Amino acid sequence: MSANAIKIKTKKSVARVPAPAPKDYLRLIRSFPLLPIESADVHKQALVLANDLLKKKVRTGKLARGENGYLSILVQLIEAYEKKNFPRQRVSDADILDHLIEAREVTRAQIERDTGIAAPTLSAVIAGRRRLTRDQIGKLSGYFGVSPTVFSFE
Numbered sequence: 001m002s003a004n005a006i007k008i009k010t011k012k013s014v015a016r017v018p019a020p021a022p023k024d025y026l027r028l029i030r031s032f033p034l035l036p037i038e039s040a041d042v043h044k045q046a047l048v049l050a051n052d053l054l055k056k057k058v059r060t061g062k063l064a065r066g067e068n069g070y071l072s073i074l075v076q077l078i079e080a081y082e083k084k085n086f087p088r089q090r091v092s093d094a095d096i097l098d099h100l101i102e103a104r105e106v107t108r109a110q111i112e113r114d115t116g117i118a119a120p121t122l123s124a125v126i127a128g129r130r131r132l133t134r135d136q137i138g139k140l141s142g143y144f145g146v147s148p149t150v151f152s153f154e
Contacts, residue, residue: 025066034073037081046078093151094126100144101126115139 021029028049037043053071057063063071101108101122108119117136124130132140132151141148 022064022066022069024064025070028067028070032074034070034077037077043078043081043085046074046081050074050078090152092128093132094128096150097122097132097140098126100140100146104144111140111143115143 032045032049037046050071053063053067053074056067057071062068101111108122111117111122112119115136117139121130121136125132137148137151141151
């Protein structure tokens with residue numbers, strides 16, 4: 001049971017009921033009810049509210065208990081709407097590697113010297129003629145400072 005629950009004694013047992021909702025939470029619920037997001041306008045309003053709460057958290061170092069709980073649910077609703085309406089397309093290892101090389105402003109020869117992965121192998125991956133091995137993914141993720149999960153492991 002929640003630490004914020006209130007104990008109520010009855011003749012036969014002790015029941016726990018949720019504590020009353022904090023005033024800050026109720027104020028937010030009245031201004032923007034936590035319901036599934038079903039339109040672009042409501043999505044935009046939800047983003048503005050979530051950003052306002054996040055800015056407050058950064059500015060003050062914390063949110064009130066009700067604000068924090070409200071933000072947690074609001075973010076879940078935003079994520080559900082975005083997952084449904086803005087599906088992510090899979091990015092190929094070739095595109096990821098090409099982007100990382102360009103962003104880091106390194107050459108394939110430099111990557112070969114630093115990781116031991118042959119420059120022609122990197123060229124073949126970028127051209128789509130070859131896939132990265134798990135070992136190569138490990139070396140490249142370490143080299144570029146990214147999670148290995150940015151690559152596909154296929």
